[in-house]
Amino acid sequence: MKEELQELYKYRELLFMIAYRDIKVRYKQSVMGFMWAILMPIIIVSAGVVVRYAYALSAHKPLDVADIASVAVKSIPWAFLVSSLRFGCNSLILSNKDLVTKIYFPKEIFPLAAVLSSFFDFLVASIALSLFLLGIHVGASAALIWVPLLLMVMIVMIAGVNMVAAAASLFFRDVKYIVEVMLTFGIFFTPVFYDSSMLGDKGKWLMLNPVSPLLEGLSDCVVRHQAPNLVWLAYSCVFAFVVCTGGYIFFKYLEPAFAESI
């Protein structure tokens, strides 16, 4: 395990190179590139606003600016998760098939690079989001210091899931369809368009989804200017650590069989 991590460190330049390649290729067709980074989040945010508007109508309450801001703040990390997993699933079998069978290097670079390049899209979208939040006068506070930690936990978690998904889809070609279905319906089991508090007591069941505390945490510290719920955050941290370590071990266990199974 230690040797493998050292080797990954040795190949860190390649990790950035592959991520850079993916970004470059995506943005080379500049229209498509910015569509990925901006248009996708805009669509998700608009969908969230529609849902929020429907809630407000049926509850006979006015639609708050803070609610819209909260939907936007949660949608964009969700879009990051979706795009990471989507690229991650295909990272070994589609885009880099030749490299997997022909050249030796630590192959976890591919799912990890998928996370990195999606994170770049996330950063581009975040700039747009910040401007939007400034525009609707959300304001800033000391609670923003939680943001890097929350994002880091999220990256670690996605990286772990991505390694599992990438390795599994190499052996079973229907894994990516399963992942696709989970991503499509996952948004209903995650507080993206709504808040867990809207479910009342049962909201805590929703928080068992390890992504929920992170999204709620982001919304708390960016929009509501308060610290996230530390108990749930700790839960997500532990989950992220376990899934990342487990995912790495799983990936490394299967890696020697990649070249002959693809």
Next chain:
Amino acid sequence: MSDIALQMDHVYKKFRKGEIFDSLRDLIPALSGRIFRQQEISGNDSREFWALYDVSFEVRRGEAFGIVGHNGAGKSTALKILSRIMKPTKGQMIVNGRLSALIEVTAGFHQDLTGRENIFLNGTILGMSKREIASKLDQIIAFSGLESFIDTPVKRYSSGMYARLGFSVAAHVDPEVLIVDEVLSVGDYVFQQRCMERMRSVINSGTTVLFVSHNLKAVTELCQRAMLLDHGKAVMIGPTDSVVRRYLNDALKPNVEENKALYISAVRVRDRSGEQSKFESGQTAWVDVEVTALQPVESLAIVLWFADETQYIIFDTSTERLGRTPFSLQAGESYRSTFELSLNMAHGTFHVCAAVYRYDVQKEYDRKAPAATVFVGSNMAVRGAVNCFPKIVEAGNIVPDHSYECKV
């Protein structure tokens, strides 16, 4: 530091021919079926085969070692195991030093990126650092000869340019152990010569090289020792010359098909004293071609030709063209014709090929290409395909004759 750069110690590699399950949709019913019916899935041995079976060899530091064998003999599997892309089923292997594999030099290319961007990408994939690539960038571009296209996306390259760029990056990795698989066959003649030149200088600089190729001339030229693989087994390890000869002999074993009307039963190359495969340039050789008929056939001719390692036919003749009347055979009868030839080739390896042909209906009955191999040596200062036996008959200073110079 140990003297051994590469070592394989009783390596086995097993493959399964068919993929049994490659989707969960198939796997889950099969697994549950197994639980309920207590079936064994592992018992089916006919699906498995050994790509490598008990292969052991070692390559000393600074040595160039070749692997030859027909398609599917396990050469690429051996290389993939050495470059750690695959794990052996059983056995150990040792690699001492930074290893680089030129197995698929264009694997890392991305179509949409320019040549320059791909140099960085592919260089990193092959294990170079960014700084290292930047310092060698000009050298790499110059080697590829693609200066004017270097900022064009590689999807607009011709396949030759594509491969040249790939090799140019790979040739500048500077490993301690280099594994080369059939990459020298890229590009045009000039580029191939440049690659061979590069390989020679890599070997001379003390790099350990493991070389796999169907280009036997290149193997013979570059490697001191070689291994012959056949169906996953190491049949022979020794000096390249004898390994290559053994490989050619094995490949030429007679192979009689039932439905053939006749077959070429023997092709022998002789000199004055008997069967021989080594000749001096210009020496006389006799080639016997024997034909055995299984069914009655008539008006036949024997065609004899020589091809170089690239299968290019350098010489071709036939009994018909030499003025012999066509012959006929009854079932079970044999026929021999002996050709006398003077081997006016320059230095090289040449394949002797023969066929039985019926000119009036233009039908070929049997063909052996190659049927035998001759090594022609020459101590004369000639290069090229043929030996024209040059001599200097006059040399010295002269007074130029300007009388037929063009007047403007």
